[in-house]
Amino acid sequence: MKLLHIDSSVLGPHSVSRQVSAAIVDRLRQATPALDIVYRDLTQTPLAHLSGSHLAVAQGAPAPAELAPDLAASAAALDEFLAADVVVIGAPMYNFTIPSQLKAWIDRVLVAGKTFSYGANGPQGLAGGKRVIVAISRGGYYGADTPLAVLEHLETYLRGVFGFMGIQNPEFVIADGIQVGPEHREKAIAGALQAATSLRAA
Numbered sequence: 001m002k003l004l005h006i007d008s009s010v011l012g013p014h015s016v017s018r019q020v021s022a023a024i025v026d027r028l029r030q031a032t033p034a035l036d037i038v039y040r041d042l043t044q045t046p047l048a049h050l051s052g053s054h055l056a057v058a059q060g061a062p063a064p065a066e067l068a069p070d071l072a073a074s075a076a077a078l079d080e081f082l083a084a085d086v087v088v089i090g091a092p093m094y095n096f097t098i099p100s101q102l103k104a105w106i107d108r109v110l111v112a113g114k115t116f117s118y119g120a121n122g123p124q125g126l127a128g129g130k131r132v133i134v135a136i137s138r139g140g141y142y143g144a145d146t147p148l149a150v151l152e153h154l155e156t157y158l159r160g161v162f163g164f165m166g167i168q169n170p171e172f173v174i175a176d177g178i179q180v181g182p183e184h185r186e187k188a189i190a191g192a193l194q195a196a197t198s199l200r201a202a
């Protein structure tokens with residue numbers, strides 16, 4: 001069984017989402033020792049934003065030589081995702097949504113004909129067999145009854161993206177209120193780490 005572990009926080013060792021995503025992977029590794037794990041750090045090895053020439057090649061135009069590294073990076077990201085049975089993602093909230101590094105990755109894996117297609121009945125997800133677990137960290141609180149709920153475009157966005165690919169039940173391990181104060185931060189991290197230990201085996 002293959003597990004793809006992705007981190008996207010720019011805060012390195014100070015990152016909460018990295019701490020929680022690592023705890024999730026540890027839990028799954030202990031429960032399923034033979035797990036084949038691939039790690040991708042989207043800040044150490046960032047994917048470029050999509051370019052016009054990349055899209056032209058995707059439409060069948062000849063590939064210019066200078067685009068070869070970009071095309072290879074794109075293919076590697078997509079192949080890793082397609083090969084994974086389980087995907088664990090560290091996703092901090094930056095300005096109400098995912099970091100741009102994670103968006104650049106989504107742009108490489110949300111690909112027509114690979115992870116979704118358009119048919120007679122509209123869009124159809126092609127990646128439905130995967131399990132996705134997202135470690136979310138947010139500075140504030142975004143529950144349905146909070147004033148900021150309307151600005152929650154992280155969890156809702158990722159639910160939409162993975163649902164579009166046919167992954168209807170992504171799991172979320174959430175640390176909220178990280179910037180509210182030290183007590184909130186400690187409680188949120190402890191709660192998320194505890195939740196990680198209760199995840200079902202891979």
Ligand SMILES: Cc1cc2nc3c(=O)[nH]c(=O)nc-3n(C[C@H](O)[C@H](O)[C@H](O)COP(=O)(O)O)c2cc1C
Binds near residue numbers: 095137140
């Ligand atoms: C650039 C930046 C933007 C942020 N924007 C938000 C935000 O819009 N809403 C929020 O609740 N917290 C925001 N925060 C706080 C982070 O969500 C919080 O610190 C979280 O723990 C970040 O995850 P990380 O520690 O894994 O990087 C922001 C932090 C940074 C560095």
